[in-house]
Amino acid sequence: MLHFLAAILAIGLTAAQNPYSGKTVYIQQAYVNEVQASINAHPSQATLLKKYQNVPVFYWIDSMKRIQNLTTVMDGALAQAQKSGQKVVVQIIIYDVPDRDCAALASNGEIICQDSQCAAGITTYKENYITPIMNILSQSKYSELTIVALVEPDSLPNLATNMGDSKCQQAQTAYMTCIPYAIQQLGTLSNVHQYIDAAHGGWLGWSSNMQKFTAIIEQVLTTAGNPSNVRGFASNTANYQPLGSISDNADPCKLSSQGNECVNEAKYIQFMNQQMESAGITGKGYITDTSRNGVPDCRKAQSESCGGPCCEWCNIANSGFGQLPSTDTSSTGLSILDAFVWAKVPGESDGTSNTSASNYDAHCGSDESVPNAPQAGQWFDAFFVMLAQNAPNQSQPIHPVPIDV
Numbered sequence: 001m002l003h004f005l006a007a008i009l010a011i012g013l014t015a016a017q018n019p020y021s022g023k024t025v026y027i028q029q030a031y032v033n034e035v036q037a038s039i040n041a042h043p044s045q046a047t048l049l050k051k052y053q054n055v056p057v058f059y060w061i062d063s064m065k066r067i068q069n070l071t072t073v074m075d076g077a078l079a080q081a082q083k084s085g086q087k088v089v090v091q092i093i094i095y096d097v098p099d100r101d102c103a104a105l106a107s108n109g110e111i112i113c114q115d116s117q118c119a120a121g122i123t124t125y126k127e128n129y130i131t132p133i134m135n136i137l138s139q140s141k142y143s144e145l146t147i148v149a150l151v152e153p154d155s156l157p158n159l160a161t162n163m164g165d166s167k168c169q170q171a172q173t174a175y176m177t178c179i180p181y182a183i184q185q186l187g188t189l190s191n192v193h194q195y196i197d198a199a200h201g202g203w204l205g206w207s208s209n210m211q212k213f214t215a216i217i218e219q220v221l222t223t224a225g226n227p228s229n230v231r232g233f234a235s236n237t238a239n240y241q242p243l244g245s246i247s248d249n250a251d252p253c254k255l256s257s258q259g260n261e262c263v264n265e266a267k268y269i270q271f272m273n274q275q276m277e278s279a280g281i282t283g284k285g286y287i288t289d290t291s292r293n294g295v296p297d298c299r300k301a302q303s304e305s306c307g308g309p310c311c312e313w314c315n316i317a318n319s320g321f322g323q324l325p326s327t328d329t330s331s332t333g334l335s336i337l338d339a340f341v342w343a344k345v346p347g348e349s350d351g352t353s354n355t356s357a358s359n360y361d362a363h364c365g366s367d368e369s370v371p372n373a374p375q376a377g378q379w380f381d382a383f384f385v386m387l388a389q390n391a392p393n394q395s396q397p398i399h400p401v402p403i404d405v
Contacts, residue, residue: 018285018338019146019193019231020327023087025056026077030069034347034379041381048388056325057291057342058091058150062377063110067132074142081145089146093237093343094186096129097152097178098122099171103162104154105351105361118174125178134185137192147192150287150343152179153237156220157199160212176216180223187227195287196220198233198272200241202253202310205262210272214279221281231338232284233272236265238344240316242296243288243323246270246333252297253310260309265293266332273336284336290322291342294392305366314350314364315373315383320390321346347384351376 035053039046059073060066070092077090098121100109111129113121137147155175162168186192196217204210221230235241242252244264251263262268269286276284298319299310306312322340329337351364353373364373370383 017231018327019148020089020339023089023146024080024084025089025091025325026073026080027054027056028059028073029076031055031057031345034345035384037379038347038381038384042385045385045388049385052321052346052388052391055342056089056091057345058093060093060095060345060377061133062093062095064096064129064132067129067136070133070136074136074139074145077145078142087144087146089148091148091150091341091343093150094130094133094152094182096125097155097171098125098174099167100152101154101158102168102171103158103165104363105359108359113170113174116170116173118171118177121174122177125174126181130178130182130185134189137186137189143191145191147189148287149186149192149194150234150237151182151186151194151196153197153234153343154199155179156197156216157204157213159216160204161209176220176223180220183220183224183227183230187224187229190229192229193231194227194229195232195234195285196230197237198235200236200239201260201262201265201268201271202239202241202255205255205260205268205271210275214275214281217276217281218279230284232286232336233276234287234289234341234343235269235272236289236293238289238291238350239313240293240298240310240319241265241268242293243290243332243340244296245331250296252301253299254301255309258309264296266334266337269332269334269337285338286334286336287339287341287343288337289343290325290340291344291346292316292319292322292387294320294322294387295390298390299368303366303368305368306363312363312366312368314361314366315353315370315380316368317370317386318368318390319387320392321387322391345377346387347379347381348377349373349375349380349383 039049077088081088098111098118099113111121111124158168242264245266255263265288303311327339351361352375353365
């Protein structure tokens, strides 16, 4: 008998439109199984590791092949809703734009632009990626589920800051065509709530970078037709920036000395919201990924390998689990933060450390990275165990509710 597990988010100060408020969040059985494999491999650590097993993470649709399992995820959430009589949230990440992650190598995508027009790639994204996803999400049987969709991590931030990279130059048309298309399509479903990825404070926290990003967002939303279900923006997706609070001035990455006052994600979200409102983008909510930012100073403030403040990002040694998913975000001092989420599946690798791999990225072989890492998205047992061991003391994790189907 399969057990689909649910986590009830703690209810805090939430806006009326917060899609998480008062609902249960579906826990993926695939994640539960991955963690169980680590528990089995480390019986002496079982009690510790089990604390982080029944936690809701996002389902990454990072390839066209992964779409076929979306039905399993949706059916699991539906079974939970029907058995429990509760409203259920299912979390997905749209992540297969052509020339994905144009400024990196470890997580490059499968759809390649042959030139700056990327005509074939755009068609593939629309017809072979977005359309099949929409065919699943739009099924009437799922209409009572709340679907949170995090849209294309890192893509639009790359257009704001990395246009000096020839691959990002080539990807611009694809990004500015495909992402509005995805948002527009998802905007036709009233039970979908979209959060557009907005990188993190260590990337877009400088005023000049945020101004460029805001202008891009204005254009994207206009092209998409300004769908009402764009709830807001997601920060720190798959990154390690400290959470902090708007009154916390700790600066482990020494950003302030470089003209960036967004020394933590709470301050970054506050800053971003101010900039968005100044541009007429108002009434938005935010989510932030706390899956691996429990150790604020896990990275070097000045890296010898990449030269910037906390600029390493791949399988960071000394990192630990952060705040568990919850709508009680009051510790940050923000009223616009809908939830802490675990967008990144925390035991899955950021990228391979195998230097002979075609997609090897030097960031994954840095002196700040855990060695012997598998390919991006594959389970990294040693990394998961380390995250658990380094997690700061926190309240008891969400207790699962088993659903028999």
